[in-house]
Amino acid sequence: MYNSYCAIHAMLTCIILSCPVCVCCSRRLHGRYHELAPHLVPMDYTRNPDVKVPLSLIVNMPELKENPFRNRIVEAFSEDGLGNLSFNDFVDMFSVLSETAPRELKAIYAFKIYDFNVDNFICKEDLEKTLNKLTKEELTQEEVDLVCGKTIEESDLDGDNKLSFADFENMISRAPEFLR
Amino acid sequence: MCYFEGQGYYSTEQSLRLRRLSSRVPNQNAAPHFDWGSSPEGGKDDGEEEPRNLRELAMPLYMKKKVWQVQQMRIPVASGRVRRSRALRLFYAEARNALAMVTLWRRAIHKIGGHFGGGVQSYFVFLRFLVVLNFLSFLLIAGFVLIPSIVFHSLPFNTSISHMPNTTNITGLEQCMVYDPNPGALTVFYIYFLDLLSGTGFMEYSYMFYGYYNNTMVVVDESFSYNIPLAYLLTVSFYFLFCLFCIIVRMGGVARVAVATGGGAAGGYSMMVFTGWDYGLQGGCATRLKQNNIRYQLQVDLEEERLKLKARSLTLLQTVGLYTLRGFLNLIVIALILGAFTAIAAATTFSQKNQRDGIVGLLLEYLPSIVITVSNFVVPFLCDLIAQLENHNPSTTIILALLRAVFLRLVSLAVLLYTLWSNITCENGMDTGCEPCSYNYQQYQCWETRIGQEMYKLTLFDFLTTIAVLILLEFPRRMVVDNCSNKLIQWVGRQEFLVPPNVLGLVYAQTVVWTGALFCPLLPLVNTIKFVIIFYCKKITLFHNCRPAVKVFRSTSSNIVFFLVLLFGWILASTVLIYSMAEIHPSYGCGPFRFSSSMWSTIPESFQNLPHTAQDFLTYIGSQAFSIPLFIFSCVLLCYVAALASVYGKSVALLKAQLKLEGRDKQFLVKQIEELQKKLKPKQDPMGPMALSHDHVQATCDPQDSYSSSPPLHSYALD
Numbered sequence A: 001m002y003n004s005y006c007a008i009h010a011m012l013t014c015i016i017l018s019c020p021v022c023v024c025c026s027r028r029l030h031g032r033y034h035e036l037a038p039h040l041v042p043m044d045y046t047r048n049p050d051v052k053v054p055l056s057l058i059v060n061m062p063e064l065k066e067n068p069f070r071n072r073i074v075e076a077f078s079e080d081g082l083g084n085l086s087f088n089d090f091v092d093m094f095s096v097l098s099e100t101a102p103r104e105l106k107a108i109y110a111f112k113i114y115d116f117n118v119d120n121f122i123c124k125e126d127l128e129k130t131l132n133k134l135t136k137e138e139l140t141q142e143e144v145d146l147v148c149g150k151t152i153e154e155s156d157l158d159g160d161n162k163l164s165f166a167d168f169e170n171m172i173s174r175a176p177e178f179l180r
Numbered sequence B: 001m002c003y004f005e006g007q008g009y010y011s012t013e014q015s016l017r018l019r020r021l022s023s024r025v026p027n028q029n030a031a032p033h034f035d036w037g038s039s040p041e042g043g044k045d046d047g048e049e050e051p052r053n054l055r056e057l058a059m060p061l062y063m064k065k066k067v068w069q070v071q072q073m074r075i076p077v078a079s080g081r082v083r084r085s086r087a088l089r090l091f092y093a094e095a096r097n098a099l100a101m102v103t104l105w106r107r108a109i110h111k112i113g114g115h116f117g118g119g120v121q122s123y124f125v126f127l128r129f130l131v132v133l134n135f136l137s138f139l140l141i142a143g144f145v146l147i148p149s150i151v152f153h154s155l156p157f158n159t160s161i162s163h164m165p166n167t168t169n170i171t172g173l174e175q176c177m178v179y180d181p182n183p184g185a186l187t188v189f190y191i192y193f194l195d196l197l198s199g200t201g202f203m204e205y206s207y208m209f210y211g212y213y214n215n216t217m218v219v220v221d222e223s224f225s226y227n228i229p230l231a232y233l234l235t236v237s238f239y240f241l242f243c244l245f246c247i248i249v250r251m252g253g254v255a256r257v258a259v260a261t262g263g264g265a266a267g268g269y270s271m272m273v274f275t276g277w278d279y280g281l282q283g284g285c286a287t288r289l290k291q292n293n294i295r296y297q298l299q300v301d302l303e304e305e306r307l308k309l310k311a312r313s314l315t316l317l318q319t320v321g322l323y324t325l326r327g328f329l330n331l332i333v334i335a336l337i338l339g340a341f342t343a344i345a346a347a348t349t350f351s352q353k354n355q356r357d358g359i360v361g362l363l364l365e366y367l368p369s370i371v372i373t374v375s376n377f378v379v380p381f382l383c384d385l386i387a388q389l390e391n392h393n394p395s396t397t398i399i400l401a402l403l404r405a406v407f408l409r410l411v412s413l414a415v416l417l418y419t420l421w422s423n424i425t426c427e428n429g430m431d432t433g434c435e436p437c438s439y440n441y442q443q444y445q446c447w448e449t450r451i452g453q454e455m456y457k458l459t460l461f462d463f464l465t466t467i468a469v470l471i472l473l474e475f476p477r478r479m480v481v482d483n484c485s486n487k488l489i490q491w492v493g494r495q496e497f498l499v500p501p502n503v504l505g506l507v508y509a510q511t512v513v514w515t516g517a518l519f520c521p522l523l524p525l526v527n528t529i530k531f532v533i534i535f536y537c538k539k540i541t542l543f544h545n546c547r548p549a550v551k552v553f554r555s556t557s558s559n560i561v562f563f564l565v566l567l568f569g570w571i572l573a574s575t576v577l578i579y580s581m582a583e584i585h586p587s588y589g590c591g592p593f594r595f596s597s598s599m600w601s602t603i604p605e606s607f608q609n610l611p612h613t614a615q616d617f618l619t620y621i622g623s624q625a626f627s628i629p630l631f632i633f634s635c636v637l638l639c640y641v642a643a644l645a646s647v648y649g650k651s652v653a654l655l656k657a658q659l660k661l662e663g664r665d666k667q668f669l670v671k672q673i674e675e676l677q678k679k680l681k682p683k684q685d686p687m688g689p690m691a692l693s694h695d696h697v698q699a700t701c702d703p704q705d706s707y708s709s710s711p712p713l714h715s716y717a718l719d
Helices: A004-017 A023-036 A069-078 A085-096 A105-116 A124-135 A139-156 A164-173 B010-023 B043-056 B061-074 B080-102 B108-114 B118-153 B188-196 B227-259 B267-275 B286-314 B315-355 B358-365 B365-389 B394-424 B447-483 B486-491 B499-516 B523-545 B555-582 B600-609 B613-620 B623-681 B694-699 B710-719
Strands: B160-164 B216-219 B225-227
Touching: A023 A085, A069 A085, A085 A105, A085 B061, A105 A124, A105 A164, A124 A139, A124 B267, A124 B286, A139 A164, A139 B267, A139 B286, A164 B623, B010 B315, B043 B613, B061 B710, B108 B118, B108 B216, B108 B523, B108 B710, B118 B227, B118 B499, B118 B523, B188 B358, B188 B447, B216 B227, B225 B227, B227 B555, B227 B600, B267 B286, B315 B358, B315 B365, B315 B613, B365 B394, B365 B447, B394 B447, B394 B499, B447 B486, B447 B499, B447 B523, B499 B523, B499 B555, B555 B600, B600 B613, B613 B623
Parallel strands: none
Antiparallel strands: B160 B216, B216 B225
16 A cells, blocks of 8 residues: 555655656555565555565566676665665665666766775776676686776776776766766 | 654764764765755855755765755745746756657667667667658758649649749750650559659659749739749758758767767776676676677777787888788779779669660669669678788778778769769760750750659669668578578578668768759658668667677767768768759759759849848848958857867866876875874774774774865765
């Protein structure tokens, strides 16, 4: 039952986020969230239950199932860093991944996704893991080393052999998909 | 509803911070810090800043709600101006969304981009641009030429005045005025169909071609008169200028992206790694393909580096040998292309001289189109084979192939047109039929209609070839590959959708339409329908028959190339137009310009009929007193814009250098803090849970520390 709490919640989300998630989308999202774990997620949110759906159920969503970064995506949006999403986090994830989200926001979360060891830097190991996920581990180790070396060489501005958020954002801002 | 009930905002924030410090899991929600203590700066900008700021904060949703509440409480009552600007902004956002919804084929192109990548998507975007351009052109021509002609044809005869300039002397030219396009009344049905294909017969004397339009100035009553010849001329000129304007605007948009991203060349590897993945992909198949693409692209890039290194390490003898080989192969390519041109010229001349009936006649009429199409298939194929011997690196090979194909297509069209025109004006010296009428009357009673028919035939044949290739080559190929497990066939594999040849096909078709627009006013409509059908056919063949290209086509820099090539086509067509309008004598027997000495001369004659003030104004604009200052002003504007561009470039470079310096600053400060910690460490007791790791030691530092340079930098480093 979609009750008044959810309506107000949706409206506020709508205002705050300026409609990447609108009221009807919020209702649909709640439906999707519910069907991930019907026994866990109540339809009625009036009592504001503190419910979190675990990682293993979320990564089976069709939108994420084949994505090589699915685990990292869900972990980046969860509060505890382990991938358990509450409904708010769920809505957050879809609003950032939507087409209309501002590009600065997308850059911030992209950085989080690629930072595997969560130390706020993308170091060589993070890059190797990213590359292996991108190419399904079909590059030789030598090629992986070469590409990682070149990537860091191209983007590292402060010379510490790893990419901070500033380096990452500077490099990303030149990508044509980010220029609207 | 506990999010809305009040815990104090600052206490929540503090408790969060404490929670962050004490947790074992390193804080991963570090993001640009929201400054709780900030106050809104004046009423004017605040209304615009706050929703944007809120959207851009990388905070969980409940935090954003709190921030929003804080802001709502702080803002003074919005003034009328703020409210109005906010409403205006919302309206623009809604309008932009609505416009995006109405864009033609938005979903289809999005789907294509998701499955096949940016390169193939750019082809379909280009096709859509051409469809819209052709449709708007058709509306223009219909509004100013077609509809008035239809209306005035149905008016009684005495309202129209035959427009005959008083300077012509038509004695002795009666033979030139005979024009008899109508065949006998009874025709066999298949001849009707042949006429449709070749533009003769019932189609020749119709609104389709130039010959049908009258050179009348229609006077409906005293105040309203419509000069059809002038309308015809001005509409076609305006159509060309309109197309040029559209191309330049689109090119500007595309160039802006390319310049800002450095043409996609800089930062190739990091771009590929970080922006290569499409998060919108669904399905295992598309994902595997994308992974293969990325792997292949990275391997190709690495291979290019290796080749470059190898090329640098060649000995002198090997280099000389390589360049000699390349020069020799280039000569072969040039010879092939010149051979194709000769064939086209011969075919055109032969086809124009011999007219027969029936199927043989139809084949003869289509001979130039057939030769052009065959050469456009065969010569690039041979050039590709030759290019493999040339031993360039992959990107140079692609660029060379593109250049050669462009040259072949556009210049072969130019050769065809030149042959036609030299036939009309008897420049090849063999015909002496040009004397009385100053054009080749023996062959062409109405030469403009004939040119229009040639362009119509070229368009139609191009369309038929595309459909035939689809049905006869691509579908069978897929069926063979899917059902036959022969090793060789599997190695050949399914069709790959190659972007450059397809785009060149579009440019060629559009150039033909531009060339023919003066002589066949309905050609843009024909072309619109043709391109719409081609869109759907190509989409179907893409999804059913093609596999995604293993070589990914870089779309950013190549988009500019497409528009540049289109611009070359436009230049070719406008050269033809200007030459036809200014130099060749219009036919005496047909068309709106029958008794003028050239098409252009209509304008000076109509000029005389303008009121005096308009005449004076136009004379002034055309005079030196106006054009020289205008020229100087344009030069000044150009210098200004160039200076602005260079200033922006310099400031970008300065900002990049500053970014590097800031990074060095940060490292210096981090080292200082570490040294300080080391000095403090022996004096303090063994730590509790607060100072386990390096990062957390830094997190305990007082944010108001005098070492910190600026709050945002600090928060990036120390959270």
